[in-house]
Amino acid sequence: MNTFLFSFIVIIYLLVIGFLGYLGFRGTKTDKDFLLAGRDIHPYIMAISYGATFISTSAIVGFGGAAGVFGMGLLWLTFLNIALGIGIAFIFFGKKTRQVGLELDAHTFPEFLGKRYDSKFIQIVGGAVIFVFMPIYTGVVLIGAARFIESTLNIDFIISLFIFSIIIAAYVIAGGLKGVMYTDALQGTIMMIGMIALLILTYVSLGGFLEAHHSLADLFDKVPDNLVAGGHQGWTSMPELGSPLWWSLVSTIIMGVGIGVLAQPQLVVRFMTVKSSKELNRAVLIGGIFILFMTGVAFVVGSLSNAYFFRETGQISIAAAGGNSDLIIPTYINLAMPPWFVYIFMLTLLAAAMSTISSQFHTMGSAFSRDIIGIKEKETQDDTDEQEVKASKGLLVTKIGIMIGIIISVLLGYYLPTSIIARGTALFFGVAAATFLPMYICGLYWRGATKAGAISGMVVGVVASVFWMLFIHEANSAMIGLCNLLFGKASLVGFPWSAVDPILVAFPASFIVTILVSLFTKPLPKVLLDRVFK
Numbered sequence: 001m002n003t004f005l006f007s008f009i010v011i012i013y014l015l016v017i018g019f020l021g022y023l024g025f026r027g028t029k030t031d032k033d034f035l036l037a038g039r040d041i042h043p044y045i046m047a048i049s050y051g052a053t054f055i056s057t058s059a060i061v062g063f064g065g066a067a068g069v070f071g072m073g074l075l076w077l078t079f080l081n082i083a084l085g086i087g088i089a090f091i092f093f094g095k096k097t098r099q100v101g102l103e104l105d106a107h108t109f110p111e112f113l114g115k116r117y118d119s120k121f122i123q124i125v126g127g128a129v130i131f132v133f134m135p136i137y138t139g140v141v142l143i144g145a146a147r148f149i150e151s152t153l154n155i156d157f158i159i160s161l162f163i164f165s166i167i168i169a170a171y172v173i174a175g176g177l178k179g180v181m182y183t184d185a186l187q188g189t190i191m192m193i194g195m196i197a198l199l200i201l202t203y204v205s206l207g208g209f210l211e212a213h214h215s216l217a218d219l220f221d222k223v224p225d226n227l228v229a230g231g232h233q234g235w236t237s238m239p240e241l242g243s244p245l246w247w248s249l250v251s252t253i254i255m256g257v258g259i260g261v262l263a264q265p266q267l268v269v270r271f272m273t274v275k276s277s278k279e280l281n282r283a284v285l286i287g288g289i290f291i292l293f294m295t296g297v298a299f300v301v302g303s304l305s306n307a308y309f310f311r312e313t314g315q316i317s318i319a320a321a322g323g324n325s326d327l328i329i330p331t332y333i334n335l336a337m338p339p340w341f342v343y344i345f346m347l348t349l350l351a352a353a354m355s356t357i358s359s360q361f362h363t364m365g366s367a368f369s370r371d372i373i374g375i376k377e378k379e380t381q382d383d384t385d386e387q388e389v390k391a392s393k394g395l396l397v398t399k400i401g402i403m404i405g406i407i408i409s410v411l412l413g414y415y416l417p418t419s420i421i422a423r424g425t426a427l428f429f430g431v432a433a434a435t436f437l438p439m440y441i442c443g444l445y446w447r448g449a450t451k452a453g454a455i456s457g458m459v460v461g462v463v464a465s466v467f468w469m470l471f472i473h474e475a476n477s478a479m480i481g482l483c484n485l486l487f488g489k490a491s492l493v494g495f496p497w498s499a500v501d502p503i504l505v506a507f508p509a510s511f512i513v514t515i516l517v518s519l520f521t522k523p524l525p526k527v528l529l530d531r532v533f534k
Contacts, residue, residue: 006343013347014167017354020182021170047283049181050270051290052188052355060195060298060352061144062425063253065325067302068317068332069227070249071216071235074299080258081295086287089262094271094280096444101272103531108363109265110371112272113436116443117454118528120374126436127371129462130265131364133431135405138360139412140424145353146413147326149346158414164350165410168357169402180358181273187351192290194348195297197341198333202301205336206308215307222316235303247499248475252426256503260429263437265367266359294352298329305332312336360409361402368401423475426501431469434461434506438514446518447529453518461510468502475499 067074097112106112110130114123146160206212213236220234231243239245261267271280302317305328309320312335321327333345416424438457442449469476470483471492477483478490491498523529 006346009343009347010350013350016186017167017183018170020186023182044283044286045181045185046270046273046280047286048188048290049184049355049359050267050283051287051294052184052191052352053266053270053359055191055291055294055352055356059295059425060349061147061329062140062326063257063295064298064302065317065321065328066253067299068305068321068328069325070232070239070245070253071237072299072303073238073249074253074302075296076250077254077258078292078295078299080254081261081291082288084258085261085267086284086291089267090271090280090284090287093262093268093440093444097268097271098280100444100532103534106272108366108370109268109436110367112268113439113443113454114371116532117439117449117451118524119451119455122439122451122454122458123371124374125458125462126265127367129431129435130367131372131401131405133428134265134360134364134367135408135412136416136424137428138357138364138405138409139416141353141356141360142409142413143326143416145349145357147330161410161413164353165357165406165413168354169361169406180362181270183358184355187355188290190351191348191355192293194344194351195293197344198301198337198348199293199297201337201341202304202308206304206311212304212307215311216304219306219310219316222310224316224319235306242496244495244499247496247501251499251501251504252423252430252475256426256430256433256501259437259503259507260426260433263432263435263440264429265432265436266363268440269363301332302329305329305336308332308336357409361405364405365398365400365402368404369397373397373401423479427469427476430501430503430506431462431465433503434465434510436461437507438511441511442514442518443532447533448518448523449514450518450521450523452521453514453516456517457510457514460513461506464506464509465502468500468505472497473500473502476502 063074063077100106100116101112104112104115106115108127110123110126113126114120142161142165145164146157149155149160149164150157203209203212206215217234217236220237223232223234227245230245231240232245233240239249305317309315309317309332313320317328317332318325321331333342337345435458438461439449439454443454470480471477471487474491483492484490
């Protein structure tokens with residue numbers, strides 16, 4: 001590729017990003033501006049920011065690569081992403097979250113839950129869960145972008161990782177959530193254009209829609225023996241019901257991410273950035289279309305890459321990518337697409353990674369300062385000077401938290417193993433769902449949910465998720481190695497339990513405990529409940 005031309009395009013892109021970050025910086029004066037973008041964001045910006053934050057290189061590169069292994073079955077995740085992540089989230093969760101968050105003056109998701117249950121413990125533990133586990137998710141998103149830069153520009157992986165992180169950190173630290181959401185709107189638009197072009201060019205290269213899918217279906221007898229043994233039945237069929245691959249696809253990828261999206265702190269906080277519920281209504285259609293093109297295209301193209309690679313090289317996608325599913329999409333783009341499209345797709349991936357990572361950095365920083373450390377603006381207005389000092393101190397600590405989160409994420413991005421992007425994303429989504437989702441749902445719609453119930457469910461969710469991850473779910477426990485170190489084997493149990501993702505155990509357990517404990521413990525003060533359910 002023409003490195004000079006591409007560098008020129010990227011410089012222009014970064015200058016625009018820098019200008020949008022500057023606009024966010026200029027409009028950021030208080031904690032509310034930095035953490036909630038002033039609560040006056042336009043619905044288009046909110047919807048695209050939500051979608052761009054949700055869809056990252058982990059979706060395009062990681063899950064697109066997973067589709068290259070599993071096939072079209074991943075489209076069930078697209079269905080759940082739209083039905084739950086947009087429809088249910090915006091209509092049933094978003095409106096109530098915005099109303100309660102405004103009433104309780106909550107600025108972060110853990111603070112929202114803490115104030116809803118009148119519990120500082122919930123806010124601190126919630127912030128700690130975010131600060132400890134989100135770097136795993138951030139690290140795999142960084143890997144997705146850095147791997148594509150590495151394979152396209154022949155730049156060392158660690159250099160790509162480092163430069164990319166510095167660029168994002170600059171406008172997140174300066175502009176807060178306003179800077180993040182302004183840049184998200186541009187990045188989301190670039191992502192949409194890039195993915196539509198990718199879908200069209202893929203079908204053209206394979207001879208059209210019908211020919212492409214027929215070619216993929218005809219490869220069912222080319223599935224490697226190890227995948228057949230795991231239950232693989234071709235790239236146009238679901239794996240055999242109950243097989244190891246079926247459990248991996250359904251429990252980890254489809255259910256783990258499809259359900260976990262409802263409890264993503266960096267997404268929930270966006271519901272509190274708009275002026276009214278009307279803005280959320282307007283955002284539903286925009287968000288749904290965006291998610292359809294982002295995930296649907298990535299999964300279809302990832303699956304169809306098998307047809308392309310087999311036609312050109314006689315190999316299926318995972319073999320053409322050297323056994324690393326994270327390299328399937330980058331390899332396909334660089335071999336199958338015209339040179340001019342590589343520029344577009346490079347920007348698409350940069351935009352996808354930057355939009356998600358910037359929100360993750362912002363969320364980790366706010367969790368560190370406002371939720372764990374507990375620094376926030378003075379709530380009364382009787383001493384303006386003291387209020388400004390507190391706000392300044394809060395923003396400083398938030399920025400320190402962002403820097404710490406960045407360092408941890410970059411280190412994880414460097415040390416995490418290959419083919420980790422999809423698994424690392426699902427891991428964080430699952431932990432977030434088990435920790436936050438039961439108390440979040442009950443907090444929005446059940447007056448009977450108590451502080452003791454919420455705390456009990458939260459603790460059970462965290463403990464069950466971590467235990468299952470370390471000692472039962474073999475895909476994770478084997479990678480981490482603690483179970484093998486202590487007990488001499490990768491999992492304490494055999495199949496099928498060793499293939500069941502933590503979310504299918506920890507989330508129901510957390511939900512049941514939250515409800516049962518709430519039924520037998522002291523209710524919250526009526527005055528608080530009246531504020532929440534007015």
